[in-house]
Amino acid sequence: MTLINLQPLLLKNGHVIDPATGLDSVTDILVKGGRISLIAPDLTPEEGEEVINVGGKYVVPGLIDCHVHLRDFEECQRETIASGTRAAVTGGFTTVICEPNTKPPLDSPERLEALREKVEREALCRVYAKASMTRGREGEVLTDFKALKGHPLVVALSEDGNPIVEEQLMREACRRAAKHQLPLSLHCEDSGFSLARKPKGLGFQPREPFHNEPGFIARDLRLAQEIGGGSTAGVKVHVSHVSLAESIQIIEEAKKDGKGRITCEVTPHHLFLDETSRGPHGLPFTVNPPLRKKEDCTALQRAIKDGTIDAIASDHAPHREEDKRAGAPGLIGLETTLGVVLTGLIHPGLISLKEAVRLMSTNPARIFGLGGGSLAVGGPADITVIDMEREWIVEGKRFQSLARNCPFEGWRLKGQAVLTMVGGRVVMREGVVKGYGL
Ligand code: NCD
Ligand code: ZN
Numbered sequence: 001m002t003l004i005n006l007q008p009l010l011l012k013n014g015h016v017i018d019p020a021t022g023l024d025s026v027t028d029i030l031v032k033g034g035r036i037s038l039i040a041p042d043l044t045p046e047e048g049e050e051v052i053n054v055g056g057k058y059v060v061p062g063l064i065d066c067h068v069h070l071r072d073f074e075e076c077q078r079e080t081i082a083s084g085t086r087a088a089v090t091g092g093f094t095t096v097i098c099e100p101n102t103k104p105p106l107d108s109p110e111r112l113e114a115l116r117e118k119v120e121r122e123a124l125c126r127v128y129a130k131a132s133m134t135r136g137r138e139g140e141v142l143t144d145f146k147a148l149k150g151h152p153l154v155v156a157l158s159e160d161g162n163p164i165v166e167e168q169l170m171r172e173a174c175r176r177a178a179k180h181q182l183p184l185s186l187h188c189e190d191s192g193f194s195l196a197r198k199p200k201g202l203g204f205q206p207r208e209p210f211h212n213e214p215g216f217i218a219r220d221l222r223l224a225q226e227i228g229g230g231s232t233a234g235v236k237v238h239v240s241h242v243s244l245a246e247s248i249q250i251i252e253e254a255k256k257d258g259k260g261r262i263t264c265e266v267t268p269h270h271l272f273l274d275e276t277s278r279g280p281h282g283l284p285f286t287v288n289p290p291l292r293k294k295e296d297c298t299a300l301q302r303a304i305k306d307g308t309i310d311a312i313a314s315d316h317a318p319h320r321e322e323d324k325r326a327g328a329p330g331l332i333g334l335e336t337t338l339g340v341v342l343t344g345l346i347h348p349g350l351i352s353l354k355e356a357v358r359l360m361s362t363n364p365a366r367i368f369g370l371g372g373g374s375l376a377v378g379g380p381a382d383i384t385v386i387d388m389e390r391e392w393i394v395e396g397k398r399f400q401s402l403a404r405n406c407p408f409e410g411w412r413l414k415g416q417a418v419l420t421m422v423g424g425r426v427v428m429r430e431g432v433v434k435g436y437g438l
Pocket of ligand 1: 069101160161162189286287288289315317318329330331
């Protein structure tokens with residue numbers, strides 16, 4: 001990433017909110033050499049500094065989406081590093097963490113190196129990756145955790161799309177993840193594929209596919225908690241896209257003695273859509289985990305409010321229209337997540353903007369050990385500027401993403417990112433995206 005020769009920039013009069021440093025006031029931010037150089041009110045611009053007046057807007061640490069599918073390397077281009085990161089910065093994200101279920105999967109340092117080369121050429125924001133927990137993502141042989149940990153893009157391991165079915169394999173995964181200090185991003189999506197493997201030693205009776213989320217969560221948290229103590233620091237586990245009230249109860253209980261090592265995320269679609277929701281052609285939305293009952297949405301919203309949920313992530317899962325028609329599961333969200341959160345959680349007073357920033361920047365940075373997530377002086381100038389009052393209508397045809405499978409099409413939202421800065425460089429302003437390659 002080239003940070004030299006960047007013009008110094010002064011963001012003036014914004015309401016700066018940063019849960020990490022406790023900042024919550026109208027002030028100025030001076031950005032120099034890609035870093036935050038000074039935060040103080042009424043700074044006088046010096047020669048050579050570009051001044052951007054952000055009066056009346058909120059200035060927050062760059063948002064981080066910790067669950068994104070960028071798809072690159074696939075024959076049918078459902079998304080690319082370029083299009084996916086354009087979508088990310090349009091939605092106010094300065095960092096995304098992408099999932100390993102590409103074809104072929106991200107299961108070796110070589111695969112990750114190919115991704116890194118593309119990221120260096122094409123990405124508009126920071127991109128990290130979760131490597132897959134098993135070779136070929138086949139759920140049988142664990143990948144080389146030590147080698148994967150050594151790759152600069154890897155921040156966690158995930159088996160996106162499947163749980164690890166065999167208890168013994170999951171126990172070993174927890175042990176090795178603790179040893180190499182790699183968080184496990186659990187996918188308790190009990191697909192038909194995974195249940196067909198006739199799991200042994202689950203400790204619960206498998207029901208129909210996608211009904212066993214709480215069972216897999218309970219088992220995985222139990223195994224994770226058995227590891228640790230002694231000389232190891234334990235394994236960090238992060239439950240991806242929690243969708244059921246029952247799952248929340250289990251996580252809440254486990255967190256009591258989880259010593260901060262258990263975290264979880266929820267998606268905007270599981271918060272605000274339920275099994276009765278329909279798309280423009282009157283069709284139900286296909287996604288894993290499936291949309292649940294209204295009571296589950298209510299329980300997830302309550303868990304956001306009471307702090308049981310640590311992060312909001314889009315699970316941006318691009319698909320082509322013909323694949324969606326054929327039933328491909330997944331919904332996109334990079335360009336709508338912030339607007340949906342502002343409209344559905346903040347404007348109605350369920351949580352404050354500060355809480356939302358915690359869920360969409362501070363916490364994802366902490367959970368996955370990233371450098372950002374704060375506006376600390378001296379730190380990287382990853383910044384999102386938000387207009388809380390701007391009203392807009394979601395129109396897929398305007399998306400930067402190559403995909404259109406967004407469940408919020410046609411929604412009227414209030415609040416939007418108006419400027420995204422990555423490493424001191426403005427990459428999006430008023431919906432206009434600038435240049436490639438950081
Ligand atoms: C995921 C995708 O498309 O990669 N889809 C989804 O519905 N979340 C894969 C998966 O989780 O099954
Ligand atoms: Zn996913």
